[in-house]
Amino acid sequence: MKTDFRKRRGFTLVELMVATTIMIILIMFVTNIAVSMLRAYDNTVAALTANSDARSVLDPLESDLTSAMSFDDSHYWFEVRYDGENDLGNLESHAAPQIMLFSQTSDRTRRSRTGSSTTELPGELCAVRYCLVQKSPFGDAANSPENLSYIVYRAVLNAKDTLEAAVPYVVGASGKSGGDVAKQKPSEFWDSAEQITDPSDEKKYSPREWSKQIQNFLIDGIVDITLVFWYDDFTDGKRKIAVVSNPDLTSRIRDIYKDYDVTTFRNSISAGAGKVVFDDNFSGAKSGVLRSVDISVTVLGSDGKDALLGLQRQSNSGRISEEKFDAVILEHGTTFSRSLPLFKK
Numbered sequence: 216m217k218t219d220f221r222k223r224r225g226f227t228l229v230e231l232m233v234a235t236t237i238m239i240i241l242i243m244f245v246t247n248i249a250v251s252m253l254r255a256y257d258n259t260v261a262a263l264t265a266n267s268d269a270r271s272v273l274d275p276l277e278s279d280l281t282s283a284m285s286f287d288d289s290h291y292w293f294e295v296r297y298d299g300e301n302d303l304g305n306l307e308s309h310a311a312p313q314i315m316l317f318s319q320t321s322d323r324t325r326r327s328r329t330g331s332s333t334t335e336l337p338g339e340l341c342a343v344r345y346c347l348v349q350k351s352p353f354g355d356a357a358n359s360p361e362n363l364s365y366i367v368y369r370a371v372l373n374a375k376d377t378l379e380a381a382v383p384y385v386v387g388a389s390g391k392s393g394g395d396v397a398k399q400k401p402s403e404f405w406d407s408a409e410q411i412t413d414p415s416d417e418k419k420y421s422p423r424e425w426s427k428q429i430q431n432f433l434i435d436g437i438v439d440i441t442l443v444f445w446y447d448d449f450t451d452g453k454r455k456i457a458v459v460s461n462p463d464l465t466s467r468i469r470d471i472y473k474d475y476d477v478t479t480f481r482n483s484i485s486a487g488a489g490k491v492v493f494d495d496n497f498s499g500a501k502s503g504v505l506r507s508v509d510i511s512v513t514v515l516g517s518d519g520k521d522a523l524l525g526l527q528r529q530s531n532s533g534r535i536s537e538e539k540f541d542a543v544i545l546e547h548g549t550t551f552s553r554s555l556p557l558f559k560k
Contacts, residue, residue: 262549265514269551271434272367272512277555279318279343280508285558290385291400291487292317293505293557295442297459298482299406304349304363304533305540309461310439311347315401317377317385318343324373324414338374342381344405344426345369345433347440349533354429360527364435364520370426372411380409381422398497400485436520438544439513443468444484446491448476449502457484457493486557504558511552519547 285292296313303311319339351362372381382388384404405426410419415430425431441464444457453476458468460479469477480493491501515523522543526535 261516261518265516265549266551268434268436268514269512269549272437272440273510273551273553275320275322275369275433276314276345276510277553279316279320280555280557282319282321283316283558284318284340285486285488287488288386289487290387291398291485291490291492292385293486294401294483295485296402296483299402300346300348302348302350304365305535305537306347306349306365306438307461309459309464310441312345312440312442312459313402313405314343314345314442315405316343317341317381317401320371323371336373336375338378340377340382341374342372342377342401342404343370344401344422346426347437348427350427352429352432352435360531360533361524363527363533364524365438365515366435367433367437367440368427368431369433370422370431372422373414376411380404380411384409398495402483436515437512438515438548439511439550441511443509444505445507445509446501446505447503449489449504454506455503457491507554507556509552509554511550513544513548513550515544516547516549519543522547 283293294315296315297308297311299313300308300311317340320341320343323339323341324336345367347365347367349363350366351358352364352366353362381401381404384407385399385401387399405422407422409422411422411425412419413425413428413430420428442459446455446457447453448455455476455478456468456472457478457480458464460481465477465479478493482494483492485492485495486505489502489504491503491505492499493501523535523540526539526543527533529535
């Protein structure tokens with residue numbers, strides 16, 4: 216039996232080209248789906264990470280502010296300042312407030328250690344300070360441009376040291392004297408030359424220096440903290456708004472809250488029992504009380520942090536051009552907000 220090979224035929228060139236084209240289209244289709252899924256996954260992870268970073272600031276702030284104490288006396292137990300820091304890098308002072316208060320925070324240090332023994336620390340009231348600065352998370356020795364990051368520090372002084380070292384500056388037993396005793400406020404302590412011992416390393420620090428040590432690191436990648444205060448003015452019975460004097464912020468607040476009076480201040484707001492003071496103008500203290508604060512934090516994702524570090528490395532300094540800084544924030548920054556009551560307890 217003979218086989219006629221002429222009757223057997225393979226694929227023609229046209230058929231091969233059509234099959235290859237279909238295969239390429241299918242591969243591209245599947246690849247696009249995979250890329251889209253990976254991109255969506257990356258975006259979801261980035262959003263969750265940014266949300267977690269924002270909560271790292273907002274959660275302790277909420278706990279501290281709602282348990283903040285303001286005693287019925289002539290002193291000022293709560294203060295926010297926008298001056299006094301020189302390690303801000305590209306940040307404007309209005310984006311980096313120092314928040315200083317006295318709070319019954321739940322995570323305060325409750326024991327001190329001496330050798331192998333521990334001692335219970337009495338008291339509940341703790342001096343607390345938040346600040347946003349440009350610094351290396353690895354300590355002062357690593358403050359080279361490629362390590363600098365925008366970091367929020369939260370320092371909580373234990374109750375014993377608070378009573379012995381911080382409270383005297385507020386009630387007038389330390390610091391200013393004479394006619395200025397009634398003008399004491401938390402920054403008098405945090406700016407003082409008082410020496411406090413950190414329990415983690417047994418070293419002595421000034422309060423301001425200690426508050427920015429690695430043991431008080433809270434989170435990095437925060438490039439803006441915006442505070443909008445709501446207060447009752449007892450002189451006319453109106454609920455009003457107070458914000459730091461920044462043209463863009465002030466204009467935006469006035470556009471949103473057209474029915475409310477907006478008070479602006481340059482550097483600070485302080486509060487005591489029934490008193491609110493702007494810019495340390497104690498003779499012009501308003502009869503009123505702070506009710507709440509709207510807090511917004513802008514968080515950079517990992518790509519944004521890397522972009523900033525790269526630009527800082529190229530400039531060989533911790534500061535880059537304002538245009539480049541703003542571009543990084545616009546592309547990689549996410550803002551989260553929360554409204555918090557003040558002096559709830």
